[in-house]
Amino acid sequence: xxxxxxxxxxxxxxxxxxxxxxxxxxxxxxxxxxxxxxxxxxxxxxxxxxxxxxxxxxxxxxxxxxxxxxxxxxxxxxxxxxxxxxxxxxxxxxxxxxxxxxxxxxxxxxxxxxxxxxxxxxxxxxxxxxxxxxxxxxxxxxxxxxxxxxxxxxxxxxxxxxxxxxxxxxxxxxxxxxxxxxxxxxxxxxxxxxxxxxxxxxxx
Amino acid sequence: xxxxxxxxxxxxxxxxxxxxxxxxxxxxxxxxxxxxxxxxxxxxxxxxxxxxxxxxxxxxxxxxxxxxxxxxxxxxxxxxxxxxxxxxxxxxxxxxxxxxxxxxxxxxxxxxxxxxxxxxxxxxxxxxxxxxxxxxxxxxxxxxxxxxxxxxxxxxxxxxxxxxxxxxxxxxxxxxxxxxxxxxxxxxxxxxxxxxxxxxxxxx
DNA sequence: TGTACATCAGTGAACGCGCGTTCACTGATGTAC
DNA sequence: TGTACATCAGTGAACGCGCGTTCACTGATGTAC
Numbered sequence: 001x002x003x004x005x006x007x008x009x010x011x012x013x014x015x016x017x018x019x020x021x022x023x024x025x026x027x028x029x030x031x032x033x034x035x036x037x038x039x040x041x042x043x044x045x046x047x048x049x050x051x052x053x054x055x056x057x058x059x060x061x062x063x064x065x066x067x068x069x070x071x072x073x074x075x076x077x078x079x080x081x082x083x084x085x086x087x088x089x090x091x092x093x094x095x096x097x098x099x100x101x102x103x104x105x106x107x108x109x110x111x112x113x114x115x116x117x118x119x120x121x122x123x124x125x126x127x128x129x130x131x132x133x134x135x136x137x138x139x140x141x142x143x144x145x146x147x148x149x150x151x152x153x154x155x156x157x158x159x160x161x162x163x164x165x166x167x168x169x170x171x172x173x174x175x176x177x178x179x180x181x182x183x184x185x186x187x188x189x190x191x192x193x194x195x196x197x198x199x200x201x202x203x204x
Numbered sequence: 205x206x207x208x209x210x211x212x213x214x215x216x217x218x219x220x221x222x223x224x225x226x227x228x229x230x231x232x233x234x235x236x237x238x239x240x241x242x243x244x245x246x247x248x249x250x251x252x253x254x255x256x257x258x259x260x261x262x263x264x265x266x267x268x269x270x271x272x273x274x275x276x277x278x279x280x281x282x283x284x285x286x287x288x289x290x291x292x293x294x295x296x297x298x299x300x301x302x303x304x305x306x307x308x309x310x311x312x313x314x315x316x317x318x319x320x321x322x323x324x325x326x327x328x329x330x331x332x333x334x335x336x337x338x339x340x341x342x343x344x345x346x347x348x349x350x351x352x353x354x355x356x357x358x359x360x361x362x363x364x365x366x367x368x369x370x371x372x373x374x375x376x377x378x379x380x381x382x383x384x385x386x387x388x389x390x391x392x393x394x395x396x397x398x399x400x401x402x403x404x405x406x407x408x
Numbered sequence: 409t410g411t412a413c414a415t416c417a418g419t420g421a422a423c424g425c426g427c428g429t430t431c432a433c434t435g436a437t438g439t440a441c
Numbered sequence: 442t443g444t445a446c447a448t449c450a451g452t453g454a455a456c457g458c459g460c461g462t463t464c465a466c467t468g469a470t471g472t473a474c
Contacts, residue, residue: 033459
C-alpha cells in the first residue's frame with residue numbers, strides 16, 4: 001500500500017505540474033518562475049526541490065503532458081475506417097487545431113532548451129518518436145513505393161514541415177499566414193507530400 | 205564629409221557587430237554576453253551603449269547580416285535561365301547548405317525573442333519578406349493556377365515547411381534526420397509542393 | 409496499543425551569481441572667434 | 442593658425458535585480474520493540 005509520504009509526494013508533484021502548466025499557458029515559458037509555481041501549488045519555495053529535481057525537470061514534465069495530450073488529440077482525430085488520405089488530413093487538422101488551442105504549451109515543447117551539456121532524457125525523446133509513429137500507418141498505404149526506413153524518414157519530414165508552417169505562422173515570423181488560412185495551407189502541404197512522387201510517376 | 209566622430213562611431217559599431225557575430229557562431233545566442241563582445245571589439249563595456257541601443261539591438265543587427273548573407277546565397281544559387289523546377293530545387297539546396305554551414309546564426313534568427321512588449325522593427329520584418337520574395341518568380345511559373353495572393357501565401361508555406369524540416373533535423377527534436385539525408389528530404393518536399401495539385405489535376 | 413527514536417518532507421530566509429545597464433569622470437574631437 | 446570653450450564618446454567600477462538553489466530548522470510520518 002502506498003504510504004502517506006508517497007501519497008503526499010505524488011500529490012505535491014501533481015500540484016506543481018498543474019501550476020507550472022497553468023503558468024505556461026498564461027505567460028509562456030519565459031514567465032515561469034519557481035516562486036510563482038510554488039505559491040500557486042500551495043507549498044514553500046524549497047519544497048519544489050524535494051518533489052522535483054529542478055525547474056528544468058518540471059518543464060520537461062509539463063511538456064511530457066502536452067505531448068500526451070497532443071498524442072491523444074491525434075489518435076481521436078482519425079477514423080480507423082477512413083481512407084489513408086483522409087487519415088493524413090485528419091491528423092494534420094488535429095495538429096493545427098491543437099497548436100492554435102494551446103499555443104504556449106506547444107511553443108514550450110520546441111523552445112525549451114536544457115542548460116549546456118545536459119541531455120534530453122530518453123523517455124522524453126521516446127514520447128516525440130511516438131507522435132510521428134501515428135503517421136506511419138496511413139502514409140505507408142499511400143506510399144507503398146517507400147521501404148520502411150524511407151517511410152519513417154518521410155513521416156518525420158512531413159511532421160517537421162507541418163510543424164514549420166504552424167510555427168512561423170504562430171510567431172508571425174517571415175510568413176504572416178493568418179490562423180484562418182493555416183488549416184488550408186497545411187492541407188495543401190499534406191496533400192502534396194503524402195501523394196509525393198507517387199502519382200507524379202503515373203503521369204510519365 | 206564624415207567627421208572623425210562619425211567615423212569612429214561607425215567603426216566601433218562594425219567591430220561590435222563583428223564580435224557579436226563571431227561569438228554567436230561559436231557559442232550561440234545564449235553564449236553572447238556584453239562583456240565578451242566589448243572585450244573582443246576592443247572597447248569598454250559602457251561603449252556598447254553609445255554605439256548601440258542595447259544588446260538586443262546588437263543581436264538584431266547580427267541577424268540582419270545573416271539574413272543578407274542568406275539572401276545572397278539564394279540569389280547566387282539560381283541560374284536565371286534554368287527551368288522553374290530547377291530554380292526551386294536550387295533555392296532549397298542553397299537554404300539547406302546555408303543552415304548547415306551557419307547553424308548558430310541560422311538558429312539565432314528564429315530563436316531570438318525581444319523582451320515582452322517590444323516589437324520587431326519594420327525594417328527587420330521587411331528583410332524576412334524579401335527572402336520569400338525570391339520564391340515567387342519560379343513558383344508562379346509552376347503554379348499558374350494560383351492567383352497572386354494565394355501564390356504569396358503558398359510561397360510562405362513552402363518556405364516555412366523547409367524551415368521546419370531543417371530546424372527539427374538540426375536540433376534533433378522529434379525527427380533525427382541526419383544532415384546527409386536532409387538535402388534529399390527537402391528535395392522531395394519542394395518537388396511535391398511546387399508541383400502541388402497542379403500535376404495531380406492532370407491525372408483526373 | 410504505546411513509547412522512543414529515526415527519517416525525511418516542508419519551510420522560507422538567505423545565498424550567490426550572472427549579467428545588463430548606468431554613471432561620474434576623463435580625454436578626444438568639434439566649434440566660435 | 443591659435444586659443445578657449447563646448448560637446449560628446451570612451452572608461453570601467455559599481456549598481457541592481459531577478460531568480461534559481463541551498464540550508465538549518467521544525468514537524469509530521471514511519472519503524473522497532
